Amino acid sequence: MNMNQPLVIETRNLTKKYKKTLAVDQLNLRVPQGALYGFIGRNGAGKTTTLRMLAGLLEPTSGQVWVAGERVEQHPRQIHRLIGYMPDFFGVYDDMRVWEYLDFYARCHKVATARRRTLIDELLELVNLADKRDANVQALSRGMQQRLCLAHTLIHEPQLLLLDEPASGLDPRARIEMRELLKELAAMGKTIIVSSHILPELAEMCTHIGIVERGKLVASGSTAEIRQQLQATRLLRVRLLTDPPHALEFVRTAPGLGEATVVAVTPHSTTLEMEFNGDDHAAAKILADWITHGAPIAEFSEGGNALEDLFLQLTATENA
Amino acid sequence: MKIALSSPSLNPVLVKELRGRMRGPRAYLFLTGVLVLLGLVSFGLFQLVTPRYGTFNQPNVAAGAMIGQFVFVGLVFLTIVMVCVIAPSLTATAISGEHQRKTFDLLMATPLAPFTILTGKLGAALSYVALILLAALPMMSLAYVFGGVTLSDLVRAFLVMGGFALTYAVIGLFFSALFRRTGIAVGASFVLVAFCLFGTLFVYLVLSVMRGEQPPNWVLALNPFSVLSSALVDGVVTDPNNVFGSSSVTPLLWGLAGGRFDNSQTQQLALWYYALGIYGWLTVFLFALTTQLIKPVQRFRFRPLTWVLLVLLFVGPIVAALFLYTAFGFGGVRAAWRWATTSQQNIVLNSKFTDAWEQNWRVDQVIQKASAPSGSPLAQPISTTDKDGKHALHVWNSDADTAQAFAISQPLQFGLPDGGTVRVRVTMRLGQHRAPACGKQGDTCPLMVKLQYTDASGARREWSQGFYASGEAKAKLGLPPRCQTCPSCKTCPGSKPHIRVTEAKWYTFESQDLFQNNSQQTMPKSLDQLVLKVAGTQYEAQIAEASVIVHEGRPLFEDNKKNRRIDWSLSSLTPWWIWSFINGGRDDIKGGRMWIRQGGIREVVPLLVEPLPPIPQPTAALPPPSAQ
Structure with missing residues (x-):
């Protein structure tokens, strides 16, 4: 301010x-x-x-x-x-x-x-x-x-x-x-x-x-x-057309990412989320890398709504 | 864009309310309903009463008047009920409605003052009531046509109805702001109005059964019927015993107004005066309270204790007013007001003879005996002297054989409608005189001061005080200590002994309040004349000052009227042992009065007027007499 x-x-x-x-x-x-x-x-x-x-x-x-x-x-x-x-x-x-x-x-x-x-x-x-x-x-x-x-x-x-x-x-x-x-x-x-x-x-x-x-x-x-x-706690969300073990295999290679967690699994795809502390350029580079490695990416986005998460986070702290 | 914050325009709330209220057919349908009702009722009343008094076919002035009065009173009673119900129901929704519609915050967020909002709401409600009253007016003037009703009756009835509309509208407004819910506010207003309309009558009846006699009329002071009746009957019925003779409805009105039927000539204050005071105060008080209630950010918080204090604040002045009225009457309160707003003044002109004395003083030669024939010029002219720094009127008679008497007088013509304290101050120097004391009859003092007045009953009275310098007024000398022959002293209740002053020395006599012990009937209503009577053979009198000092009115708590059954004054209500304590164990003197306890009611006995010690010579010389 x-x-x-x-x-x-x-x-x-x-x-x-x-x-x-x-x-x-x-x-x-x-x-x-x-x-x-x-x-x-x-x-x-x-x-x-x-x-x-x-x-x-x-x-x-x-x-x-x-x-x-x-x-x-x-x-x-x-x-x-x-x-x-x-x-x-x-x-x-x-x-x-x-x-x-x-x-x-x-x-x-x-x-x-x-x-x-x-x-x-x-x-x-x-x-x-x-x-x-x-x-x-x-x-x-x-x-x-x-x-x-x-x-x-x-x-x-x-x-x-x-x-x-x-x-x-x-x-x-x-x-x-x-x-x-x-x-x-x-x-x-x-x-x-x-x-x-x-x-x-x-x-x-x-x-x-x-x-x-x-x-x-x-x-x-x-x-x-x-x-x-919110920068420190940015989330990346990826949906891959593969089963969870393979999916984890793919994403593990990228630099600057935290531990990936499986958020959703369907018969044909797995959705992962991982903490990310780079800027948008870094995110684009990660995506390019994955694609060149042949990852079957169906969706790539910022995980959740950052402000809403903060909101939830803050109010949750208060509730605790 | 620039907004001009100017233009003193109409109250916005009033404009809004009036726009909303008069829109659509509702208001007109209601008004029509009211008129139809009034019309039917007046027709019904007419039908009801006509067979009793005759018909139009046999014109009868008295019958017409009675019919007129009957219809008029019926209509007015119906109208006042409508007013008392409609006025609060219009305002009871004013603030609570804003709360319920959730428009209150929007209204309070404007810079409108609570006063403006309330006057707007009140104005809208009252203008609607005024519309109803105006609509009812032609119906009532129909009764006016029959006779028996004067224009003054009509005006009084409308004033009372308008007053009730205002008060009950303010009560509705107050409840509306207090409860914030329309249902409760309307309900509370109606309960209150119903209590005033019927509850007070019930209380009056119960009280009269319990006491076995008529209760005081102020019990009905809150009742609109009674107040209206008293306004109509006030002045019309002057003789309560003749009340039944005058008309068919007059007894009803008289009874409703709490008038007495028991032949007692008790003077009661007409009811509408009470109502005017109580309702007027209630209106102002509740309105002020409501402005505080609707403030979102309040100056003071409404806790239970606050309400107790507010009730005290409200009841206090009413109790005080009733106390003042009961104890002192209007005259007493008015006198107290006069006492508080005026100060002591000397009503004698040229009292120190500094101007040419002939201008203001008149001389009558009363007696001239012996050597000089009656009607001849004064043996010794009256002149002025300057002696010991005092400018004085000088009267003397050096002739031992000639008795002479002068009356040096000044007309006062000073009205004392509310009573007052009257003191006399005379500064004199008396030389040696031949007749001892005041002579054999006690009426030839060298100087006798007389104040002539007219009392409340119209009788002419006189207060007098004699002064002498030579001789002893002892019984053994055969000389009366006080005047025996002057007519004044026979009528004076406390004839005062003459005062002996030191020969050839200046002496100032200053009386206490001359009339402090007079009853109401003997209190002066006007002070007529001050007379300085100088008499004797071979005497000399110099008078440097003759003043009558008046303080108009009467303080409330110095009241000592003997003919009052109970002395309500604070000092008399104080238990005697408190005075005793204050005065150190003596039943003692307070303000020159001795308080003696006699069987519960205290009599006030005056102290005798004692001569004051001579005042020392003034240091500053008096101004010289003007050259004449």
């Missing part, structure tokens, strides 16, 4: 206790300006609790939150002018049209009357709901409501977006659209914190990642840093 960038969000020993459950435990979160921060954790890991505390909607049991240099607990209303917050579960009012929905929040943020109308149209355009302007908000599909809610977070042009599982409950196509939207917003220079329990969804687009488990931040940093941590 580039420490020279100003921090938009900083928490110190942020803790939230619900009766006996410790939802968030001594969390020290640092989000630099302009980051697209992926906040990842399993369901119930404390993501929503953390985001609500960041948004000034929940009082921490102990610890402090600074947003843009201000204590959230002390100036909740100023903070609300700076951030756009989208909860994971939210509802819409009865008897309300799409434009009225945005009009309501625009009024709440005291958007000037003249500006309100054009702003609403712009935002509806941005989230692809321009044709639903006069529809009843309750009649919208889940994905549309999700996008409408995202639009409402932008109504006062906040510099910081707190999006709690914005893609949950969306179909794959809508997820991709949502991802594109987030990238677009990030490109506009906004700092975005987006939470999810699905890591790959975020790993690709986020500049920073924080992994939370049982209320504790178990890993955090820029995506590159986290990837680097």
Whole structure:
């Protein structure tokens, strides 16, 4: 993480206790300006609790939150002018049209009357709901409501977006659209914190990642840093059209590989995995070598998902 | 893109709520239903009551008035029930609905203040209630056509209904924020409203059976029917004994308002004054509490102890107000307010004669005997002197054969509606005089200070105090120690002995509160005139100051009205042994008063006014008299 960038969000020993459950435990979160921060954790890991505390909607049991240099607990209303917050579960009012929905929040943020109308149209355009302007908000599909809610977070042009599982409950196509939207917003220079329990969804687009488990931040940093941590534990996966002994025979020859383990066996093929600490060039060379040696390779890939493995690894450690 | 954070626009919550509420046929269908119900009920009431009072065919003004009142009261009662049910049910869903729809976080993430959110919700609910009330108005003016109902009745009824709508709406809002679940919030509001509507009546009935007499009317202070009745009946019925004669519904209203039927002339505060205080305070208190309740990041945590403290905080002022009212009445509280907000002032103009004394003081020659015929010029004119650094009025008579008396007076015309303390300060120097003490009748003191006033019963009274320098006022000399003949002193309850001052020395008399021991009836309502009576043969009197120092009003806990059955003042409620302890074992003096314990009720006995020691000569010279 580039420490020279100003921090938009900083928490110190942020803790939230619900009766006996410790939802968030001594969390020290640092989000630099302009980051697209992926906040990842399993369901119930404390993501929503953390985001609500960041948004000034929940009082921490102990610890402090600074947003843009201000204590959230002390100036909740100023903070609300700076951030756009989208909860994971939210509802819409009865008897309300799409434009009225945005009009309501625009009024709440005291958007000037003249500006309100054009702003609403712009935002509806941005989230692809321009044709639903006069529809009843309750009649919208889940994905549309999700996008409408995202639009409402932008109504006062906040510099910081707190999006709690914005893609949950969306179909794959809508997820991709949502991802594109987030990238677009990030490109506009906004700092975005987006939470999810699905890591790959975020790993690709986020500049920073924080992994939370049982209320504790178990890993955090820029995506590159986290990837680097993974270099040592990269896995290569090979499927050979032969039986296990022969397969092991083939792969043993290559340099820079650890002990191979058999992961799957079918009547005609064997799948092996082995630790590998070289770069992509080294991997290509190994493959070329094997092919010249006549190995019947049906598949050659990086084993598993690196980030997901890390995720599992980290959370497993915590569970142990 | 730049957003202008300006434009003081409408409350966004109000706009949203109104848009949602009035959309679709629901609101109009409901309103129609209300109107149909009101129409049917008023028709039913009309049908019910007409056979008793006659029909339109035989026009009868009195009958028309009774029908009008009956229909009006019926409609108003129905409307107030609707208002009391609809208002809280509209607001009980306001905050809990946001929680249940999961829109609360979205709302709280906006920079709207809790106050704005609540006023928006409240405004939307109340405007709907106002719509219902407005819709009911024509129906009630139908009753107005029959007569028997005045515009003032209509206005009062609507004020009371509007007040209840506000209070119950705030109660609904409070429960909504407290329970966060619509069902519980609505249920709790309805239970409370049902208690106010019927529970209080039940309590009143149970109490009256148990006590065998009518309970005090404030038991009904929370009941909307009673408050409405009291508002309608207040001022209409001035004579409780004649209540049955006036109309068919008046006894009902009178009874509901907790009015007395037992011929006792007990003056009771009309119920709606209580209701105004209690509900007004409840509304403000709950609204403030609700703004705290909906804050996501709260200033204080709501623990069980917090609730206990809040209840105390709420009940405390009500108890205090009731205590103040019971103990002192409105007059007492008003007097205490006046006491606290005013300070002592001298109401005598030119009291030190520094300006030309003729401007403010009038002289009447009362007696002139012997050598000079009546009506002739003053034997000795009154002048001013400067003596021992004091500027003084100088009156003397060097003629041993001529008796003369002057009344030097100043009209005061100072009203004391709330009572007050009145002290007199006179600085004098009396020379030798021929008649010993104050003469045989005791009325020819060289100087006699009189304060004439009108008391609460309208009688003119006078306080007086005589001063002399020569001679002894001893019984063996046959001289009265106090005035025997002046009419004033016969009416003065505690006629004061004359005060002997040292001859040819300056002396300042400063009285205590002149009326501290007066009953309510004899307390002055206005101070009329201050008179300095100078009289005798061969005398000399110099007066450097004549002041009347008034502090308007009455402090709450110095209250010592004798005619009160129980003295509620803190000092009198304090057990005597505490005073005894404080005063070192003596049943002693507190603030110039002696407290004597007599069979549980303490009488307040004044200390005699003792002359104060002469004050030393002032160091600074008084300003010279203005040249006139």
